[in-house]
Amino acid sequence: MTKLSVNINKIATLRNARGGNVPDLILAAQNCERFGAQGITVHPRPDERHIRYNDVRELTKVVSTEFNIEGYPSEDFIALVLEAAPAQVTLVPDPPGVLTSNAGWNAIENQVFLKEVIPTFKNAGIRVSVFMECDPEQIKAVAQTGTDRIELYTEDYAREYPNDPEAAVKAYREAALLAHELGLGINAGHDLDLNNLRYFTKEVPHLAEVSIGHALISDALYLGLENTIQRYLREIEMAQ
Numbered sequence: 001m002t003k004l005s006v007n008i009n010k011i012a013t014l015r016n017a018r019g020g021n022v023p024d025l026i027l028a029a030q031n032c033e034r035f036g037a038q039g040i041t042v043h044p045r046p047d048e049r050h051i052r053y054n055d056v057r058e059l060t061k062v063v064s065t066e067f068n069i070e071g072y073p074s075e076d077f078i079a080l081v082l083e084a085a086p087a088q089v090t091l092v093p094d095p096p097g098v099l100t101s102n103a104g105w106n107a108i109e110n111q112v113f114l115k116e117v118i119p120t121f122k123n124a125g126i127r128v129s130v131f132m133e134c135d136p137e138q139i140k141a142v143a144q145t146g147t148d149r150i151e152l153y154t155e156d157y158a159r160e161y162p163n164d165p166e167a168a169v170k171a172y173r174e175a176a177l178l179a180h181e182l183g184l185g186i187n188a189g190h191d192l193d194l195n196n197l198r199y200f201t202k203e204v205p206h207l208a209e210v211s212i213g214h215a216l217i218s219d220a221l222y223l224g225l226e227n228t229i230q231r232y233l234r235e236i237e238m239a240q
């Protein structure tokens with residue numbers, strides 16, 4: 001069954017807006033797990049616009065499901081992840097000033113770099129996932145880096161889904177089949193929501209985890225966090 005990892009970046013966005021500790025991010029993460037989340041994901045960006053490095057240090061003490069830390073493997077990020085020792089690190093090629101993640105790795109051009117960085121985490125017992133698009137040549141290249149998993153970047157799927165679901169999901173299904181054949185685990189995320197999640201998890205095989213944040217936290221403003229998490233879980237259950 002595909003696991004749901006709730007990305008709590010946007011709870012930190014709201015907290016930072018007033019400079020205090022409301023909403024309490026640690027309590028929110030614990031409640032997400034209590035409401036059924038099977039993982040907690042954070043993306044501490046260099047400018048700490050939402051998740052701060054110290055949030056990661058505090059969260060790692062309380063997260064009892066799978067803790068997944070996403071980010072570009074800068075020296076500071078690597079040191080933070082090794083200190084936090086999460087279940088999983090997801091390497092994302094984001095430059096510092098980007099509004100949000102908007103591309104997967106070019107694993108062909110960055111093969112040497114990824115081959116150097118990935119053992120640092122694996123030797124510390126941390127599962128590695130690499131944020132990727134669906135290009136088969138890129139999937140073959142990232143399979144050579146030693147990563148445990150890839151995370152399929154699903155913005156293209158989310159954008160095209162309303163127009164033509166089958167066309168939107170085709171490349172992802174093919175990428176998942178190829179990745180599985182190459183011995184890679186498969187995660188997915190970015191812009192997944194209550195409308196497009198069931199079809200994606202039904203059509204894409206071998207999907208270990210989806211990480212969802214922006215739409216889920218936005219839905220929770222209307223539906224409540226507990227109800228929202230359970231509705232996302234139900235979408236996955238209905239697909240499998």
Ligand SMILES: CC(=O)[C@@H](O)[C@H](O)COP(=O)(O)O
Nearest residue numbers: 009043070092100101189190
């Ligand atoms: C890698 C990914 O798709 C998400 O972690 C995304 O980067 C969320 O980041 P923001 O919450 O800063 O948009």
Ligand SMILES: NCC(=O)COP(=O)(O)O
Nearest residue numbers: 007189190191211213214
């Ligand atoms: N890896 C994707 C993630 O953690 C959340 O992305 P989004 O749902 O906020 O777009």
